Amino acid sequence: MSENKAxxxxxxxxxxxxxxQTAQILFEWDSETLAPVEAxxxxxxxxxxxxxxxxxxxxxxxxxxxxxxxxxxGGLTEAEDAVIRELSEEAKQLDCVPAxxxxxxxxxxxxxxxxxxxxxxxxxxxxxxxxxxxxLDYQKRFASYRAKDGQKLYDVILDSYEKGFNMENxxxxxEKLKETLVPFIRKLENSGTEIEDGFLTxxxxxxxxxxxxxxxxxxxxxDFSKGVLGESAHPFTTNLHNHDVRITTAxxxxxxxxxxxxxxxxxxxxxxLGIPDELTQTLxxxxxxxxxxESQSRFYENIIGxxxxxxxxxxxxxxxxxxxxxxxxxxxxxxxxxxxVQPGLxxxxxxxxxxxxxxxxxxxxxxxxxxxxxxxxxLPQVWADKxxxxxxxxxxxxxxxxxxxxHWSQGSFGYFPSYALGNAFGAQIxxxxxxxxxxxxxxxEGKLAAITDYLRxxxxxxxxxxxxxxxxxxxxxxxxxPEYYTDYLIDKYSRLYGI
Amino acid sequence: MSENKAxxxxxxxxxxxxxxQTAQILFEWDSETLAPVEAxxxxxxxxxxxxxxxxxxxxxxxxxxxxxxxxxxGGLTEAEDAVIRELSEEAKQLDCVPAxxxxxxxxxxxxxxxxxxxxxxxxxxxxxxxxxxxxLDYQKRFASYRAKDGQKLYDVILDSYEKGFNMENxxxxxEKLKETLVPFIRKLENSGTEIEDGFLTxxxxxxxxxxxxxxxxxxxxxDFSKGVLGESAHPFTTNLHNHDVRITTAxxxxxxxxxxxxxxxxxxxxxxLGIPDELTQTLxxxxxxxxxxESQSRFYENIIGxxxxxxxxxxxxxxxxxxxxxxxxxxxxxxxxxxxVQPGLxxxxxxxxxxxxxxxxxxxxxxxxxxxxxxxxxLPQVWADKxxxxxxxxxxxxxxxxxxxxHWSQGSFGYFPSYALGNAFGAQIxxxxxxxxxxxxxxxEGKLAAITDYLRxxxxxxxxxxxxxxxxxxxxxxxxxPEYYTDYLIDKYSRLYGI
Numbered sequence: 001m002s003e004n005k006a007x008x009x010x011x012x013x014x015x016x017x018x019x020x021q022t023a024q025i026l027f028e029w030d031s032e033t034l035a036p037v038e039a040x041x042x043x044x045x046x047x048x049x050x051x052x053x054x055x056x057x058x059x060x061x062x063x064x065x066x067x068x069x070x071x072x073x074g075g076l077t078e079a080e081d082a083v084i085r086e087l088s089e090e091a092k093q094l095d096c097v098p099a100x101x102x103x104x105x106x107x108x109x110x111x112x113x114x115x116x117x118x119x120x121x122x123x124x125x126x127x128x129x130x131x132x133x134x135x136l137d138y139q140k141r142f143a144s145y146r147a148k149d150g151q152k153l154y155d156v157i158l159d160s161y162e163k164g165f166n167m168e169n170x171x172x173x174x175e176k177l178k179e180t181l182v183p184f185i186r187k188l189e190n191s192g193t194e195i196e197d198g199f200l201t202x203x204x205x206x207x208x209x210x211x212x213x214x215x216x217x218x219x220x221x222x223d224f225s226k227g228v229l230g231e232s233a234h235p236f237t238t239n240l241h242n243h244d245v246r247i248t249t250a251x252x253x254x255x256x257x258x259x260x261x262x263x264x265x266x267x268x269x270x271x272x273l274g275i276p277d278e279l280t281q282t283l284x285x286x287x288x289x290x291x292x293x294e295s296q297s298r299f300y301e302n303i304i305g306x307x308x309x310x311x312x313x314x315x316x317x318x319x320x321x322x323x324x325x326x327x328x329x330x331x332x333x334x335x336x337x338x339x340x341v342q343p344g345l346x347x348x349x350x351x352x353x354x355x356x357x358x359x360x361x362x363x364x365x366x367x368x369x370x371x372x373x374x375x376x377x378x379l380p381q382v383w384a385d386k387x388x389x390x391x392x393x394x395x396x397x398x399x400x401x402x403x404x405x406x407h408w409s410q411g412s413f414g415y416f417p418s419y420a421l422g423n424a425f426g427a428q429i430x431x432x433x434x435x436x437x438x439x440x441x442x443x444x445e446g447k448l449a450a451i452t453d454y455l456r457x458x459x460x461x462x463x464x465x466x467x468x469x470x471x472x473x474x475x476x477x478x479x480x481x482p483e484y485y486t487d488y489l490i491d492k493y494s495r496l497y498g499i
Numbered sequence: 500m501s502e503n504k505a506x507x508x509x510x511x512x513x514x515x516x517x518x519x520q521t522a523q524i525l526f527e528w529d530s531e532t533l534a535p536v537e538a539x540x541x542x543x544x545x546x547x548x549x550x551x552x553x554x555x556x557x558x559x560x561x562x563x564x565x566x567x568x569x570x571x572x573g574g575l576t577e578a579e580d581a582v583i584r585e586l587s588e589e590a591k592q593l594d595c596v597p598a599x600x601x602x603x604x605x606x607x608x609x610x611x612x613x614x615x616x617x618x619x620x621x622x623x624x625x626x627x628x629x630x631x632x633x634x635l636d637y638q639k640r641f642a643s644y645r646a647k648d649g650q651k652l653y654d655v656i657l658d659s660y661e662k663g664f665n666m667e668n669x670x671x672x673x674e675k676l677k678e679t680l681v682p683f684i685r686k687l688e689n690s691g692t693e694i695e696d697g698f699l700t701x702x703x704x705x706x707x708x709x710x711x712x713x714x715x716x717x718x719x720x721x722d723f724s725k726g727v728l729g730e731s732a733h734p735f736t737t738n739l740h741n742h743d744v745r746i747t748t749a750x751x752x753x754x755x756x757x758x759x760x761x762x763x764x765x766x767x768x769x770x771x772l773g774i775p776d777e778l779t780q781t782l783x784x785x786x787x788x789x790x791x792x793e794s795q796s797r798f799y800e801n802i803i804g805x806x807x808x809x810x811x812x813x814x815x816x817x818x819x820x821x822x823x824x825x826x827x828x829x830x831x832x833x834x835x836x837x838x839x840v841q842p843g844l845x846x847x848x849x850x851x852x853x854x855x856x857x858x859x860x861x862x863x864x865x866x867x868x869x870x871x872x873x874x875x876x877x878l879p880q881v882w883a884d885k886x887x888x889x890x891x892x893x894x895x896x897x898x899x900x901x902x903x904x905x906h907w908s909q910g911s912f913g914y915f916p917s918y919a920l921g922n923a924f925g926a927q928i929x930x931x932x933x934x935x936x937x938x939x940x941x942x943x944e945g946k947l948a949a950i951t952d953y954l955r956x957x958x959x960x961x962x963x964x965x966x967x968x969x970x971x972x973x974x975x976x977x978x979x980x981p982e983y984y985t986d987y988l989i990d991k992y993s994r995l996y997g998i
Binding site: 023026030034036042047053224240242 | 536541
């Protein structure tokens with residue numbers, strides 16, 4: 001029990017906030033993995049009402065007063081202090097949005113992912129456009145309520161995902177990626193090196209892919225006594241608390257999609273499983289930021305997950321699961337194939353090198369939607385043009401273009417840059433870790449726990465006690481520096497392509 | 500919008516109650532079908548808090564006042580009137596239980612089903628006993644809070660499941676069953692007729708059983724666009740609303756277990772799918788009573804589901820799914836096998852004839868637990884003795900005895916009699932329906948929709964607008980009369996056994 005009297009008084013409110021959040025997470029998980037197709041409009045009512053209760057609890061005048069008294073009184077533990085900070089932040093965010101609109105938006109997004117999934121399946125952008133327009137409209141309106149004097153709307157949104165990041169520094173970051181990567185990719189394309197990856201596509205049965213997914217998840221350290229592996233149109237990770245962390249994947253005829261999406265989601269999951277009991281089920285009991293979360297998922301997926309050392313001990317097991325498809329493929333050919341650079345249409349299938357260009361495109365389009373009022377119906381065109389410009393490919397269908405990602409359907413504008421930042425955070429952390437441990441050696445011996453322990457010790461266990469920039473500084477000794485990421489990519493792919 | 504001003508004022512409270520109920524249902528579903536084993540104690544916290552919110556909303560002084568004003572003001576629609584009646588009833592039930600205890604109990608039952616499932620799996624009654632004792636203690640305490648002058652605790656509990664039923668009339672009902680069925684079963688056993696059913700047990704793969712389950716569910720009318728089929732230790736049906744109704748089954752090496760449990764749960768599901776939009780997501784939007792619910796599930800499972808006419812059009816399909824096991828078994832042999840009378844240990848595997856004796860045993864034990872303070876640790880012994888006395892079999896293991904049912908773990912004392920009442924309601928309804936339609940003829944032609952339409956028209960669409968006794972009277976023209984049930988059983992089994 002807290003030493004601080006006001007904090008003790010605040011506890012029932014904090015508990016209710018946590019319980020309502022947990023319920024909403026379960027509804028989201030359920031709607032994306034299991035709920036019957038016709039349920040959404042009805043379930044949305046219940047979700048809307050719970051989210052209104054959440055809103056009213058966070059913005060309760062009594063809560064605001066207790067936050068103030070808590071701070072005056074002092075004597076808070078580090079965790080309590082973080083909770084108060086998060087609560088006060090959340091209250092500020094919500095306070096400027098009218099309750100009615102907050103609830104309407106929750107109802108809308110409880111349905112919109114289902115509408116998106118259907119439109120994507122049927123390749124019908126027009127069926128999704130009106131919903132997307134509504135979602136976008138709410139997001140812009142909410143940002144305008146939150147904007148301080150003269151603050152740009154997209155900056156308001158970006159800040160909510162990653163404190164201290166805005167269009168100014170993200171423009172610089174993406175510019176750096178563009179000027180380094182675009183010519184480098186061209187160089188690789190002209191190198192004459194051909195990597196064969198046809199064997200990754202074919203008759204990989206769903207059942208066998210699930211067997212491989214479960215094996216990899218466990219290998220990486222995902223604990224099935226505290227977790228679930230599900231299936232959804234778009235892979236994601238969610239958690240009710242540190243003893244119930246859930247990942248999903250999607251199975252297609254490209255076996256590498258499910259293999260690497262599972263390793264990716266496990267990266268997120270290990271973060272949430274690493275939150276200590278004292279923090280879970282509190283407002284400080286999640287990852288520090290979306291960018292830091294993606295640094296973990298993409299570290300597992302790419303930096304270690306696509307390395308030769310990672311596959312050395314486990315590739316034979318994969319061959320056993322898919323004897324017909326991989327039995328005759330050597331480890332080297334496999335590792336080359338899963339790292340093949342191939343500018344393509346689908347972000348989640350992108351290789352590590354072109355990946356950030358997919359993000360760049362989304363970043364630029366989000367800016368246009370929010371800052372320049374690009375009409376939603378022009379999206380497919382703009383999307384296709386940008387893909388042609390940066391990646392040299394053009395989508396024929398909306399399902400391969402603007403409908404491929406779930407994010408916008410849920411109002412998650414501003415999320416995409418986190419992926420690119422996550423890549424860069426991850427590379428910076430990796431550079432430092434290598435000075436302290438022989439990562440390739442550990443991977444070759446199958447000792448993933450040693451790597452996860454390091455990340456748990458230095459990042460996961462803090463939850464939201466520290467910001468992502470603080471963590472980065474403490475782990476690497478310096479502020480965010482995207483050089484590590486571009487250096488890492490150039491080095492890795494120069495070696496792979498022998499240039 | 501309601502004509503009644505107080506009702507309009509009450510609406511936000513009613514909506515919150517509905518949303519909190521929906522969340523609790525989803526948590527229950529999730530915990531029994533999917534949640535990881537270690538999640539329960541943490542998730543229970545969130546569930547406890549939500550259930551406290553539910554409690555506080557229902558028992559809010561403002562709500563009570565609005566109920567009063569609503570009634571004074573008048574002009575309520577039939578549905579509104581039923582909602583007010585249910586709300587006022589629920590408020591009365593909860594008001595006498597302290598908030599703290601209500602929450603503690605919700606937390607306890609969010610965990611107890613998991614503890615039960617583990618104990619059952621490990622055949623360890625002692626691991627479950629302390630939890631059961633706590634649950635029982637709460638139920639007795641709650642009943643004592645609710646009891647009117649001199650009312651017996653078990654009567655208080657029974658009334659909450661089935662209005663107007665108590666130990667006095669249930670004793671009579673079970674006495675009637677006992678005196679009719681026990682000698683009749685003996686007669687069958689001595690008839691010399693041997694029914695062969697060995698082919699129902701064996702290497703029935705889980706996957707094929709699921710295929711059969713999905714086929715049967717659809718055949719019976721379960722709509723997968725509004726429903727889900729899951730798997731759990733104990734089959735059950737639940738629903739978020741009339742567009743999201745979920746059934747589960749369990750797969751064992753007895754294929755008839757899953758086949759008939761699916762038809763049984765579909766009977767429940769059709770009831771909930773038949774609730775109209777105006778009633779769903781309100782307090783009047785569920786089945787009239789547990790007994791009426793069981794009348795539907797057991798009507799589908801037994802009265803029609805185990806009839807020759809039902810299987811005539813679909814048995815060839817079942818043979819196709821299980822060619823090795825059933826290919827050489829004629830329709831008649833199959834139908835005889837699934838109706839074989841065989842006094843056994845497991846309620847859910849019991850034939851239709853001995854089934855009610857399983858319920859009788861539970862009824863008598865519940866009376867002992869609640870009225871005579873039978874100590875929980877004596878349960879396995881008492882259970883075994885009663886099985887030996889009534890059914891001539893004695894469980895060797897708790898998992899085949901007192902641990903077989905989930906009900907008590909969740910505090911559902913008083914539920915079991917609903918199964919027997921449901922059987923009797925169903926037979927009474929069936930007797931009447933047969934005068935109006937050629938049920939066997941419809942079944943032979945695969946026209947199940949005509950049967951479901953009748954039940955929907957006369958029972959399902961009313962939700963809780965009418966009580967089960969009212970419905971029974973309107974459908975059959977008379978009050979509850981268990982003769983139909985005993986007559987039905989004697990007639991059916993005399994023909995099957997040729998006596």
